[in-house]
Amino acid sequence: MLRIHEWTTESGLREEVLVGAEDGALAVRVAGETTLLPMAVLDAVMTRYGRPLADGVPLEGPSVELGEGKSLRCIRFLPNYDVIAKDYVVWSCPGREPLVELATGVSAALVHFVEAARAAGTRA
Numbered sequence: 551m552l553r554i555h556e557w558t559t560e561s562g563l564r565e566e567v568l569v570g571a572e573d574g575a576l577a578v579r580v581a582g583e584t585t586l587l588p589m590a591v592l593d594a595v596m597t598r599y600g601r602p603l604a605d606g607v608p609l610e611g612p613s614v615e616l617g618e619g620k621s622l623r624c625i626r627f628l629p630n631y632d633v634i635a636k637d638y639v640v641w642s643c644p645g646r647e648p649l650v651e652l653a654t655g656v657s658a659a660l661v662h663f664v665e666a667a668r669a670a671g672t673r674a
Contacts, residue, residue, distance in 0.1 A: 551568035551569060551570035551577065551579060551614065552568060552569055552570065552612055552613065552614035552622060552624060553566050553567070553568050553612075553624070554567050554568070554569055554622070554624055554637075554639050554653045554656060554657050554660075555567045555637070555653045555654055555656075555657035565580070565581060566579075567579070567580055567657040567660060567661060569592070569614060569616075569622060569660070570614050570616075571589075571614070571615070571616040571617050572584075572586060573586070574589065574617060575587060575588060575589060576588065576589045576591060576592050576616065578660050578661075578663075578664050580660075580661055580664050583668075585664045585667050585668060587660075587663055587664070587667060589616065589617070589620070591660070591663050592616070592622070592641065592660070593641070593643070595651075595656060595659045595660065596639075596641035596649045596651060596656070597649070599651045599655055599656070599659070600641055600649030600650055600651040601649065601650060601651065602647050602648070602649065602650075603640060603647070603648045603649070603650045604650075607625070607627060607650075608625070609623060609625065609640060609648075610625065611623055611624045611625040611626065612624050618644070619643070619644040620641075620642065620643050620644070621641075621642045622639055622640070622641055622642075623639065623640045623642070624637060624638070624639055624640075624653065625637070625638050625639075625640060625650075626638075636652060636653075637652070637653040637654075638650050638651065638652055638653055639651060639652075639653050639656050
């Protein structure tokens with residue numbers, strides 16, 4: 551699984567959002583529990599919020615293969631005008647240009663879908 555975001559809770563515990571593929575579905579692990587979502591969820595999130603990757607941005611960093619030629623990659627980018635590097639995720643699908651978005655936004659959207667799935671009782 552690929553860690554796309556991590557943070558420290560108010561109680562001082564470290565939480566993380568990890569993604570991977572399992573049986574053709576998107577596996578999202580939050581708070582140590584994995585929930586399976588349709589792969590279309592990630593595609594919808596990245597299509598809605600992602601933007602085309604700028605020319606010259608190196609695609610270096612950890613990645614996870616999600617089946618059918620699709621992959622998600624984490625990159626840390628520090629533009630010339632900034633002083634703090636930011637973490638991004640890059641969604642690559644065959645026949646489409648890669649889309650990039652801040653990892654915090656993508657993970658927040660996925661956590662929302664996980665919470666909805668868990669509330670509906672569709673845990674994996």
